Amino acid sequence: MQLTDILYDKHHGIATITINRPDVMNAFRGATIQQLIYAFRDAWDDVKIGAVILTGAGQRAFCTGGDQKTKVDVGGYDFNGGLGGGIGLEIEQLHLVIRNIPKPVIAAVNGYAIGGGHVLHVICDLTIAAEHAKFGQTGPTVGSFDGGFGSSYLARIVGDKKAREIWYLCEQYSAAECQEMGLVNKVVAGELLMDEALNWAQKICAKSPTALKILKYSFNADTANIQGISQLSMASLALFYKTDESNEGREAFIEKRAVNFAKFRK
Numbered sequence: 641m642q643l644t645d646i647l648y649d650k651h652h653g654i655a656t657i658t659i660n661r662p663d664v665m666n667a668f669r670g671a672t673i674q675q676l677i678y679a680f681r682d683a684w685d686d687v688k689i690g691a692v693i694l695t696g697a698g699q700r701a702f703c704t705g706g707d708q709k710t711k712v713d714v715g716g717y718d719f720n721g722g723l724g725g726g727i728g729l730e731i732e733q734l735h736l737v738i739r740n741i742p743k744p745v746i747a748a749v750n751g752y753a754i755g756g757g758h759v760l761h762v763i764c765d766l767t768i769a770a771e772h773a774k775f776g777q778t779g780p781t782v783g784s785f786d787g788g789f790g791s792s793y794l795a796r797i798v799g800d801k802k803a804r805e806i807w808y809l810c811e812q813y814s815a816a817e818c819q820e821m822g823l824v825n826k827v828v829a830g831e832l833l834m835d836e837a838l839n840w841a842q843k844i845c846a847k848s849p850t851a852l853k854i855l856k857y858s859f860n861a862d863t864a865n866i867q868g869i870s871q872l873s874m875a876s877l878a879l880f881y882k883t884d885e886s887n888e889g890r891e892a893f894i895e896k897r898a899v900n901f902a903k904f905r906k
């Protein structure tokens with residue numbers, strides 16, 4: 641597969657996957673998701689790989705979710721190469737491959753982790769963040785939601801009240817605040833981020849791969865029901881993206897204006 645939207649590197653047993661769309665703050669489009677799935681599957685299949693690092697190119701963003709500029713008027717994102725009937729992004733498959741790859745995945749959050757980009761780090765096994773990183777959801781502001789792992793699993797990590805606050809208010813949280821919530825494992829200076837992520841990955845690579853695999857599946861088993869919730873949520877999102885209400889959120893973001901959802905409160 642031609643990798644236009646990501647960088648993929650394998651070195652000393654560690655696979656590093658970098659979302660490489662810094663012009664749009666590493667927002668993802670259909671092709672980005674396909675390439676991420678490809679890289680995670682390759683790392684899964686490669687017996688030499690013991691740990692995976694997911695990060696974003698540049699200093700400003702880890703990932704800011706779905707690329708609002710590739711979202712079309714009716715029905716979601718513009719990607720035609722994926723499975724039909726969805727939102728135009730195979731995001732559900734990406735979530736599953738990050739969860740199911742039997743090797744720990746470390747999110748190295750180098751800047752904004754927002755919207756669907758925030759969900760990616762939530763799903764990763766571990767998160768190391770740069771001091772300047774910012775975290776948050778934006779769905780209710782831009783006419784979107786992730787009712788699966790992005791909300792139910794988030795609530796498992798930070799608790800129900802905090803998860804509801806994160807989604808209902810759509811505010812941004814610092815790396816230190818996220819560490820306090822248990823959403824980030826470690827905070828380091830920006831220039832040390834990749835060194836620390838590699839350091840943790842090396843430590844993981846020295847451990848028993850079978851023990852790590854069974855532990856990961858054991859942690860996952862306790863929240864496996866969320867996959868069903870995720871399917872329902874993505875199917876609902878595909879319907880929601882066809883509405884004027886959802887479109888108002890996307891258009892306001894593109895036009896850099898305040899959003900007006902008042903007329904949809906009926």
Ligand SMILES: CC(C)(COP(=O)(O)OP(=O)(O)OC[C@H]1O[C@@H](n2cnc3c(N)ncnc32)[C@H](O)[C@@H]1OP(=O)(O)O)[C@@H](O)C(=O)NCCC(=O)NCCSC(=O)CCC(=O)c1ccccc1C(=O)O
Nearest residue numbers: 664665667704705706707708709755756778779784785786
């Ligand atoms: C990240 C910001 C807070 C940064 O703000 P700021 O520093 O002021 O910089 P900007 O001028 O806003 O941005 C610079 C430049 O980047 C472009 N850009 C940033 N994010 C995106 C994006 N997501 N899509 C397209 N373009 C983006 C921005 O337009 C600027 O370009 P110029 O040409 O220079 O003007 C801020 O940028 C921000 O809030 N970004 C939007 C984040 C966002 O709303 N993301 C979508 C979230 S939707 C969601 O949460 C749904 C739930 C979900 O998880 C999901 C589930 C299933 C499928 C998809 C999604 C999904 O994420 O859509």
